[in-house]
Amino acid sequence: MSETLTIIVVEPDRQRALQIVDALSAAAxxxxxxxxxxxGLARRVAxxxxxxxxxxxxxxxxxxxxELALASGPTERPVAVFVDKSDSGLTRAAIxxxxxxxxxxxxxxxxxxxxxDAAIARFHLFSRMRSELAATKAALEERKVIDRxxxxxxxxxxxxxxxxxxxxxxxxxxxxxxxxxxxGAIVTAAELLK
Amino acid sequence: xxxxxxxxxxxxxxxxxIVAAEFGFAEEEGLHLxxxxxxxxxxxxxxxxxxxxxAAQMLSVVPVARALGLGGGTEPLETPLIxxxxxxxxxxxxxxxxxxxxxxxxxxxxxxxxxxxxxIGVPFPFSMQAELLTYWTERAGAAxxxxxxxxxxxxAEAMQAGEIDGFCVGEPWGSHAVDTAGARLVIPGSAIWxxxxxxxxxxxxxxxxxxxxxxGRLLRALWxxxxxxxxxxxxxxxAEVLSRATYLDLAPDLIDRALSxxxxxxxxxxxxxxxxxxxxxxxxxxFPWRSQAAWIGARLAGRFGLDRAxxxxxxxxxxxxxxxxxxxxxxxxxxxxASDKLEGALGRDETLPAVHGHLILARNRFFDGAIFDPFPxx
Numbered sequence: 001m002s003e004t005l006t007i008i009v010v011e012p013d014r015q016r017a018l019q020i021v022d023a024l025s026a027a028a029x030x031x032x033x034x035x036x037x038x039x040g041l042a043r044r045v046a047x048x049x050x051x052x053x054x055x056x057x058x059x060x061x062x063x064x065x066x067e068l069a070l071a072s073g074p075t076e077r078p079v080a081v082f083v084d085k086s087d088s089g090l091t092r093a094a095i096x097x098x099x100x101x102x103x104x105x106x107x108x109x110x111x112x113x114x115x116x117d118a119a120i121a122r123f124h125l126f127s128r129m130r131s132e133l134a135a136t137k138a139a140l141e142e143r144k145v146i147d148r149x150x151x152x153x154x155x156x157x158x159x160x161x162x163x164x165x166x167x168x169x170x171x172x173x174x175x176x177x178x179x180x181x182x183x184g185a186i187v188t189a190a191e192l193l194k
Numbered sequence: 195x196x197x198x199x200x201x202x203x204x205x206x207x208x209x210x211x212i213v214a215a216e217f218g219f220a221e222e223e224g225l226h227l228x229x230x231x232x233x234x235x236x237x238x239x240x241x242x243x244x245x246x247x248x249a250a251q252m253l254s255v256v257p258v259a260r261a262l263g264l265g266g267g268t269e270p271l272e273t274p275l276i277x278x279x280x281x282x283x284x285x286x287x288x289x290x291x292x293x294x295x296x297x298x299x300x301x302x303x304x305x306x307x308x309x310x311x312x313x314i315g316v317p318f319p320f321s322m323q324a325e326l327l328t329y330w331t332e333r334a335g336a337a338x339x340x341x342x343x344x345x346x347x348x349x350a351e352a353m354q355a356g357e358i359d360g361f362c363v364g365e366p367w368g369s370h371a372v373d374t375a376g377a378r379l380v381i382p383g384s385a386i387w388x389x390x391x392x393x394x395x396x397x398x399x400x401x402x403x404x405x406x407x408x409x410g411r412l413l414r415a416l417w418x419x420x421x422x423x424x425x426x427x428x429x430x431x432x433a434e435v436l437s438r439a440t441y442l443d444l445a446p447d448l449i450d451r452a453l454s455x456x457x458x459x460x461x462x463x464x465x466x467x468x469x470x471x472x473x474x475x476x477x478x479x480x481f482p483w484r485s486q487a488a489w490i491g492a493r494l495a496g497r498f499g500l501d502r503a504x505x506x507x508x509x510x511x512x513x514x515x516x517x518x519x520x521x522x523x524x525x526x527x528x529x530x531x532a533s534d535k536l537e538g539a540l541g542r543d544e545t546l547p548a549v550h551g552h553l554i555l556a557r558n559r560f561f562d563g564a565i566f567d568p569f570p571x572x
Contacts, residue, residue, distance in 0.1 A: 039357040042343070060345040062234040066265060066319050067343050091268075092244045100240065102266075 005030045005115065008045055010055040010065075012036040016126065020054070023122040024115060037061035042068050052112060053102040054119050057095060065102060090116060097123040142180040149183035152190040195221070198412060199228045201238045201250035204442045205346070206365045206452045207278040207393045208251050209432060210474060214419035216435055222418075223411035231441070234345065235318045236266065242398060243269045248405075249412065251277060252396035258490045258509045259320040264498060270399040273487075274517035275413050276480045277393040277420065281452055281472035282323050282383030283368035284314075284330075286360035287353050288376040288460070295378075295459045295466060298385050298561040302334025312337050315344035315352055315361040323362040325493045326386045333562045350375035364392065365452035365472070366444055372458055373448065379459045384470045389477075389537070389558040391486045394513075402517050410521040417480055417522055424475030429453045470557065477543065477556025478530065480518070485534040485568035487513035492566070506568065510534075528553035537566040 007030050011017040017034045024032050033048055035041065041064040045053060055062055090113065094101055097120040103112055146168070153164035172182040202208040214220045215227040230247055232238040238250045257271035286293075293304035305312065316323040324341055331339050344352045349361045350371035361371060362383070371377035383390055395416060402409035422428055433453055437446040451457050455471040473479040491509025495502040515533035523529060529549040540558040560566075
């Protein structure tokens, strides 16, 4: 067995794929192939005869890779199995980070470890970016609703911006609700009364 | 309130889990269900393996395949409750000739006359879809099929791209392919076997023994939710809830076809009524019969060249009818006197004596009239 590993990364998003490849290449000079998902994934993977396949745990294409474990029949050596028997702690870390790894049977755990560690770190970064993006979006949405509610109050009661805001905040505190909930109710009511 | 994480796939037959969480059946048992939507069966299985979810909706074949050492994953799984029977459809590309709907014998013969191998998509290599499809094509003398794994939401697209000629998939994805890719439905899974266990509740083996109190509450909540989901009076509400963006995120009328047992064969019709199309409750549907597991074990043994008797034995142990009895007897669920039955031996619904009182078993037929005996002589 040669020292470099043949690794397949299944990732349809080009930007993400490049980042994973960078992370893996930094770890060592492995040969990394990138495949999008889609038709005949299992066959294309099998043709490359990889040592290791990495795929986002949330990829709907994962089930297509299950065929790899079957391709050669149960009595022969499987083409790939989920990285499991060797190191369950590593498996857990990978799954929690959001990456699944399929490893050719018989590959020594110490050879997989550095690659997986690099992949896990990269996927942690992805999921952090994803939740940050979601949080930012949600905050922006809330901000818009609050601004609209403030505008309604200013017009209806002839208040300044600060006064309108203070009034909403007080209502929220009195009712034990979030400011955005109160603002949402005001916007809904104001639209009905238009 | 105790929180339990449950995994599910966005399918009509996730209904018992979603209903239990949405309509107070879990709360009634002092549970808060944290539902986790998965993108693949492998993902659900991995989450079960590492304990990210305590239990999950699962293809009935997966825990059995695991017990036989087939497929990926590590931990032994088991099934204390069946969530649904059937609900699959087989459909073909509109490019193929119209071969009628509903009759497995006639459609099988018509397929053979096509004289070519058909590439048929199934959601997972270990699934009732794959088992029913191969059972039917072997025994109806139908054309040879090449089984391909295709994620259900991609079935329509894969057919349009010419990657597959047809599919065997759970609703609403068959109807989705009818609407968006001009597919033509050919037979429902229930026409092949009217009582095929489709989705089960799966846990890691031993979980219910380690957490008996929690397991009991969960099973009771899901059993009651299944009874609610199976009541035709709740159909419209159920379709609306399943259609929400957090769950299936599809139009309610698409979901309603499976729930009403009325399928559109093509986009232009006709609409056909399919008896026993999908069952959430009736006819003791939730009881995990050891004989159902044995049937799955025997099928897998045949397809993968394993010893049949030993595969059936190992399979039977996976469907934990004892756990069902233990946790559902206290609320008066009728229990059968045996945990095995002859599969395929009931031509119509029948009333039988139960442990207490009586129970009704539903019509249980294979299309070819075969009767499966979980304890063959010799």
